[in-house]
Amino acid sequence: MPLLEVQNLKAYFFVEKGEVKAVDDVTFNLERGETIGIAGESGCGKSTTAFAILNLMPHPGKVVGGHVLLDGEDLVTKTPEEMRKIRWREISMVFQGAMNALNPVLRVGEQIVEALLLHEDITHEDAWKKMEDILEVVGVDPTRATNYPHEFSGGMKQRVMIAMALVTEPKVVICDEPTTALDVTVEAQVLKLLKSLQKKFNLSVILITHDLATIAEACDRVAIMYAGKIVEFADVVAIYKNRLHPYTEGLIRSVPSLLGTDHLVSIPGSPPGLITPPSGCRFHPRCPIATELCMNQEPEFREIKKKHWVMCHHADQLGTKQVWK
């Protein structure tokens, strides 16, 4: 049984103009010790998915349907009190933008200790020791625990954020754009660290990013999101080499490679608003192979091959064939 199963998850924002269907019927699973990537353009619902899993939807958002099964237990139905116990102890998160996610007026060590004191029955002294250990693990000199965040560089802050997410030894860590604001060399360091910690603690990781090159480097399986839906979910090699959704192909072929690229695909138009998303397949207005069927009927999210899910009427035609010029 997978460690984490997300089934038909729906999370909407209730605003004046209507419901923003930020996460709309999303299904995927996460095995023990694996890393899955969630990729897509800004506003496709990647981060909202993370918040919905943790039951941490910011106002005016709400989880309105579906299940999040962690070891068989449904997190969606938990009371806030129960959820507080699960958060960080079972499943934690590295938030986007390490630059701003730390409290600027609290010493770095104290912030990690705070997480421990909240979630574990532990004395301040022991918590401090544990915090020093975890800083050591993520490669930050423990003597710097008494520093404030402004005394740290971006990469160091990101390490602290990771330390904070791991100090309670959770089973699942959700990393929301953990390296977006960092230089590539620092990014390489941070991802390497994450990989080694994953081995050490047998962690399962959900890596949310818009950077497809990073996904290719770091993930075992990948979910591609578009306009609040997962349009394709498969093994990383299948996603890059045998993708079955036109959006996946467009997205991947729009990224230049360091090894040289002759031609980049650009997807015309921009992602739709999510209050009244397009009918049928949400990608049809931008899709080069859309037919009338795509306009009228929403495709099913189906397992077309073993462990390869896709949401496209024409998925059978794709694969190694290219639909974008």
Add this chain to the structure above:
Amino acid sequence: MPTAEPLIKVRQLKKYFPVRRGLVAALFSRGQIWVKAVDDVSFDIYKNEVFVLAGESGCGKTTTGRLLLNLTEPTEGSVTYGNVDLATISKQEMKALRPKLQIVFQDPYSSLNPRLSVFDSIAECLEVNHLTANREELTERVKMAMEDVRLIPPEDFLYRYPHMLSGGQRQRVVIARAIVSQPEFIVADEPVSMLDASIRAEILDLLKGLIKKYDLTYLYITHDLASARYVGNRIAIMYLGRIAEYGPVGRVIDNPKHQYTAILVSAVPIPDPTLVHTRRAPVGEVPSPINPPAGCRFHPRCPKADEKCATEEPPYEQVEKDHFAACWHWFDPKQWEEEEKALEKEKPKAKGK
């Protein structure tokens, strides 16, 4: 492609920023402290080429770009545009030259005035410089620029405000604003780093396409070597205010000779999961540009550094035609092969089948 005479010549360019200190600190210490943002940089940019300045944040690439446009005054050194030395010309002359030198900024969300319509934003440069005779010509020029950046039809966009546009459309407006005065040289400072992947390709292709039409030359500033390779002809890799290596973009990336370039290139993720490669990163962090290391600036983080590197600054030596590196110990791919082999043994399961 590059012609014989460079359009822009940069020689021994330096920019030091004074560090502000409190009164007490200033009283009790001698001398002014400087941030050496750009420290002795020289290069040429040829007509119709895309010259890339690449490096990590804080390496001085943006400051160099601003110096080339005379938006900041250099501490030392010169920038020659054609045969005009930008440091010595008068304000009037500079003003007359401005329309020829343009810039595209990184963040289209903050580089457009939210209170100006698309038309006003683009027209401003023409109006300020009195480049058009009358209103009709002004409108005509603005529309032409908009068509060239594919804001089509222009009538649909003319009277919109930035908040009514998507990120990609805003960046098109920023580019239209830069090309409307028929410039010869554009500094594009991270023009796509704030945009989504699917839109990046469009903007990069657009910038490339304008070279022919407008007879343009670019300085493309970026931290992203993959996009640099896609648009660039030649590249200079900067580290702590200095150029470590420069040459044709493909050759510098495929055959780096400076130890820093080699590590930087290896750190770039490759969008192909079947390719097993080791991402490397230099140890530690970039030192402060206030007191940059003596000798080779990279030596405290360099795996090959020795005493010589710590004391003597390496000169630029030719690797092959047009490709130069300033490093005492040129990078040799063999250096890493042993390490890679050891790693392979450790990790028997490669990704995929």
